Amino acid sequence: MPNRTIRFSAFFILSIITGCTSQQSRAPSTESIAKELLTMRASDQRLEHLVVNQDPQISEPGFFKRKDQAQAQNAKRCKEIFNQIGYPTNTLVGTDASQAFWLLVQHADADPAFQQQVAIAMKQAVIQGEAPAENLAMLTDRVHINTNRPQIYGSQVLYNMKTARAYPKPIQDPQSVDQRRTEVGLPPLWQYMNEMSELNHMVNQQQHKIHGPAKPWTYPADFTDW
16 A cells, blocks of 8 residues: 555656646747747838838738738737736846837737736836836827827827928927936937928828928927927
């Protein structure tokens, strides 16, 4: 009887170890998650660059529907990763893959509840030096705009085709926006808006060649009248 008990115990322990090993082998490693995030970001950016560069592909029927579907699929996978490992910090998946995760969540506009979950988790990562404060600021703005609230840092932009002028969507307490931007490492809002005016003018260069204006709007230095 004692011998049988010993053999049973040994078998039982071996079964537990084998079961744990099997479960671990099925769970993706942080290295594989990192590679997956980088692959998804590359796909996301390829589509975004087609739009920015006004590639002829964007005129094909259904292009923007396919783009939205691809970003929704990326968002779904990011949610699975988030539920599995939490916020993928620099240490956990590497700086590049962590940045990729943030960018993919930025584009998950169809699911602002998920964006907000990530923003909440990201706060601790920023405190620990595991994620950039400016990225959290931009995600926070995205959440606010997608839930019909004024943004905090002015990162979300509209563009006037007639004047080639970028301007921020509604901002909470706009007179102190540059102070908040400085605190998270973002440049003054007038500078950012000039960059956005230039970018949007380039994106819409064909229309501007016909209808003007020839140059993008330029805000004066230290402009604050938002």
